[in-house]
């Protein structure tokens with residue numbers, strides 16, 4: 001039998017929409033010895049991890065834990081537990097991930113009302129209030145950081161409007177968590193989910209989630225069993241709670257990774273972490289502007305950790321991405337859906353949000369754009385970014 005060729009992944013700088021670069025401490029944590037999923041050490045680690053996740057989500061929700069699976073598993077876990085067949089649900093769609101939530105809710109049997117906005121725009125409170133009054137939904141789902149468009153959706157006023165209509169609010173915080181404030185308790189969010197490979201700088205594989213008491217009451221009072229055995233929150237509560245009933249084998253070493261990732265953020269401090277994302281975003285934006293490149297999302301509602309930017313006319317966008325990767329080892333993302341071929345998506349997420357990456361990308365991009373004959377002052381982008389850092 002021939003052996004497989006040796007594993008030798010290239011070293012990249014991951015500046016796309018995720019996965020983001022992994023903090024070296026997180027990779028080291030994953031290589032620690034595996035213990036059993038009911039080992040006293042592991043049970044204690046779960047408690048501490050839950051405590052760390054509560055700090056990230058700024059909540060005291062007991063039911064705060066990590067679903068085994070990526071961000072989409074978190075989405076699915078929230079939807080299948082909160083929605084029963086026939087339930088009216090409103091989903092706000094202004095990009096790929098809102099559309100995905102519609103699909104998941106429809107598969108769970110919900111009667112979905114899809115509230116749409118053009119890509120790159122965000123929702124106003126009034127339109128949500130109106131649709132909630134008309135539909136009387138059980139649940140309103142919305143994405144806080146739409147990774148496909150770079151749009152930042154303010155959540156607090158919308159949560160209020162949803163509650164006034166008697167509904168629960170479910171918020172996708174996959175890209176938001178660890179990059180901008182997510183205030184689960186202060187904003188009264190009923191359920192939230194996230195993922196590990198965006199601003200937590202951890203490999204993909206776990207989905208932090210949090211359900212408040214109202215959401216857990218909805219789960220307890222269901223008429224039908226949750227159709228997913230794997231994602232049933234009541235059964236998962238028996239493992240993550242004090243009963244420690246075996247449900248499925250926890251991904252032990254991924255939990256080490258998430259534990260370390262959360263520790264790193266809490267050591268830095270959440271506010272310092274958000275300020276760092278904002279600073280690097282502003283430096284990148286200034287540098288790109290010097291190259292004639294503008295953000296695609298609505299002004300005033302641009303995400304710091306995901307910069308969706310318009311490809312200048314006449315530039316071969318796919319060639320720039322492939323050369324960034326081949327010649328400089330830098331990954332950035334392509335546009336999806338309505339933005340396909342029109343935008344690049346540049347992530348400055350978590351550990352990746354630092355000046356070295358901003359300078360590296362701007363310098364490389366300048367070189368490639370110059371080779372495609374774009375007119376601009378050589379060195380201007382790096383200088384513009386530098387001015388933002390100097391003015392800090």
Ligand SMILES: *Cc1c(COP(=O)(O)O)cnc(C)c1O
Nearest residue numbers: 070071072097145147174175195
């Ligand atoms: C990445 C992402 C998801 C899906 O997460 P996966 O880890 O790819 O399953 C969901 N919502 C948003 C906003 C995302 O950015």
